[in-house]
Amino acid sequence: MKLPGSWKGVNFSIRFAKNIERKMLSEAFRCLRSFGDLNSYRYVGFGSTFFSDFKLFHRNLGITEMISIEAADEEDKKRFSFNRPYRCIKVKFGLSRYVLPTLSWNRKTILWLDYDYALDLDVLADVKCFCANAGSGSIMVVTVDARGHDPDGPDDPEKRLSWLKQRLGEKIPAWIRNRDLAGWGTAEVCRSIIEDEVQRTLNARNREDPQIQYLQLFNFEYQDTAKMLTTGGLLYDEQQEELLEKCGIKSLPFIRTGKEPYRIEVPNLTLNEIRHLDKKLPKNVVKKLLDCPISVDDMKKYSELHRYFPAFVEAEL
C-alpha cells in the first residue's frame, strides 16, 4: 500500500506556487455561486495534517461539509484527526479509490485529488469514479507529479516513456515518444490522459443520463520542488450552459480550457520589493518602474500574481 508521504517532509503551507494555486482555485470556486449556494457544496480533499485547503475553503467559501481522505496507518491516524481545524471536517481513512465509491454523491461536490505522486491507474480510477457519480455543477481538480521519472531514481530521457507505460499501460496514446515527455511535456501528456478518461466516462454515462458535459478550467503548471500539474474542470448540463457563461469563471485570468497551461512562476522578491510594487498595482507597473532594481520579467510575474501572493514571516506566537 502506498502512503502519500510528502506531508512528513514539507510544510505545505509555505510552498509558494501551491499557496498561490490554492487561492486561485478558491477564487474560481467562488464563481460556483451561480450554480447553487456554496453552502450546499461539499468539499472532498486530502487534508493531510495541515488542512490548508480545508481552512481556506471553509473561511473563504463558507463550505461546511468537508471530507478529508487519508491513507494512514494506525499510529498516524490520531495525528490526522487531532489536527482537524474545524469540527465540520470528517476524516475518512483509506485509499481514495476505496473511499470515494463509499461516499453518497447526491450533493454537489468540489473534489481535489491532490496527489504527491505521478499519474497512475489508481488516479484515473478516482477520476472515473467522480465523473461516473458526481452531479452537474460539481468540480474536480487533480494534482499530480509531472516529472516523468521515478522520483527516487535518476531522470534518464530514454526511459521516461517506459516508466510512464508501467504506470498507465494502454492509457498512453500510441504516438507518444520519449521526446514528447521532455520538460513540461509529461504534464501535457498527463493532462490529456486525464481529459480522455473524463470524456470516456461521460460518454458511457451520457447514454442514459441527462447530457453532462465537462469543461476543463484548470491547467496549472508549477514547480516548488518537483514539476507539478493541476488540471480539472466543471461538470455541467444543458440547462447550466447559460449559468456557466454568466458566472464569470471563464474570464478569470488563470482559467485554461485547453492544452495551453497557466504556469505559476513565482518571482523571488523581498518584502520590501513587494511592498513597493503593491503601491503601484494594479496599474501597469512595468512602465512606471523602470528605475526600480527588479527585473522586468519579475515585475510582470508579480503583477499577475500579486492578489494571491503569500507573505511569510517568522513569528513568535
Add this chain to the structure above:
Amino acid sequence: MGANLVARRMRLVSAKTATEQRTIEATPRKDFFISMLVRDIDVNAAIIDLIDNSVDGAIRCRKEKNFNGLWIRIEVVKDKFVIEDNCGGISFALARHYAFNFGRSPEARALGHSVGQFGVGMKRALFKLGTKFKIESAAANSRFTVEVNVHEWSKNNDDWTFRFNDDLETHTVIPADKRGTKITVTPLNPVVAEYFEDAEKINQLVREIGERHQISIERGIRITFNGILVEAQVAKLLFSEQLKPAYVMRVRPRRKKHSVVTYQIWVGLGRDEREDPQRAGWYVFCNGRMILRADQSRSTGWGEDDEIKLTIPKYHNQFKMFRGYVMFDSQDGSVLPWNTTKTGLDKESWIYPPVKLQMLTLMRPVIDFLNRVDKEENQPEIGEAGPLHKIIANADLLPLSEVKGSRRFVAPTISPPPSKMGVITYREPTETIDRVKKVLKVQKNREVGEKTFEYYLKQEVE
C-alpha cells in the same frame, strides 16, 4: 429506321447492360446460413434457447407471472430429443408471422417482457441439434404441425418458407389444459448424440438450466430433464446488521428516446459449501433470463489494468466470495444488452455502459473489504478467528428478494489489530498430544494448544 434511332437504341441497351454489370450477387445460401448460425452456439445454449420459447409461452399466458402448474419436459432418448410444455402453445398467427421468421419485424418487438428477442433462437437451436424436426403446437384457437427436413429444405435456395401439415386447424377451441407445444428432433447430429451420452455434460446442463432459468423456476414453472426435476440455483447474498449488500434500482431512460428499462444491482458477498472460486463474479439477467454467469472479465469491470485495477491475475481467489447481480427488465427486450445466443453482453448497447459505471462504483468497496479479509487470513495469530471472518460467518445467506440492501456496501471498517496478539509454540511428543486430543475431543494440534490454554486461563488466572 433512321440512323439516329438506331444509335439511341444502342445507347439504351448498353445502359441496361451497364446496370446489370454493376449488380453484385449477395443472396445468402441456406447451407451457409445454417452452418454459420449453429457455429455460434453450443449445445447447452441451444437447449436453453428452446426453454426460452416455452418460458415466453408462459409469459404470454400468465401475465401476472405466476407460473404455478406450468411445466417443461425435456426427454432425450438415444437419437431423439423432445421438449414439451403446457405453456399455452404457439398460436397460428404467431407461428405464421413471427415464430418461424428469421429475424423479427419491428412491430413484433414489444412482446411484453419476453425472452425470445432476435427471431433466431428456436430455429438455430433446432438446426444445431439435428437434421429433422417436428413442431406440434396447440393454442387457444389453433393447432398445427410443422415438419422440416433440414437437408431437403436447404437444397432449394429460392424457397425460404416452411409449410404447415394438413392437420392445421385455425378456428377451433382448445381447452387450457390441452394447450402446449411439443418439439421433436430426430435424428440428432452425431456430436449432439454423443453429447447426451456424457453424464457429466448432462449434469452441467441441468445445473445450467437451473441457473439460467432460476427466476422462471422460482415463479413456479417445473422443468424436468429425463424425469429429473431441475432445481433453481437461487442467487443469495450474505446479510447481517454489520454486513449489508449494496442495492440500487433505477428506471431509464429519463428522456423518452428509448423504451423504458428497469435495472437492479446487488453487490455483496456470497458463500457456497465448496468455496468454489468459479462462482464469484457478476451475474447478469435480462427479462428474468441469466445471460452472464460468474463473470470475472473486463466486460464487468474486472481488469488486468484499468477499471478496478486488480493486479494480474485479474481475478484472484481472495475474491471468491464476491457476488454481483444485475437484472434488466423491459417490455421491449430489444433494448436489453444481450447477445443473440444470450450467453453474453452486448457491451455497445446504450443501457450497459452507464450501468457498468455504477457496477464499478458499487464493487470497489467490496473488493476493499475482501482484501482486508485476506490480510486477516494471512496473519497466523489471528487467521480465520479474526473479527472480519467472524462477521462473515455470522451473516445469513438470503435470497436476493429477502435482502434489504443499502445504497452502499456496508461492512465494518475495523482492520485486524496487527501487533496485539502473541504466538505461543511448544513441542510435545505426538503420543501425549493424541491423548489430550481424545480428552478434549478435538482434531488439530492447534486446538489442543488453544483449549489447554483456555482451561488454564479460566481455572488459574481469571
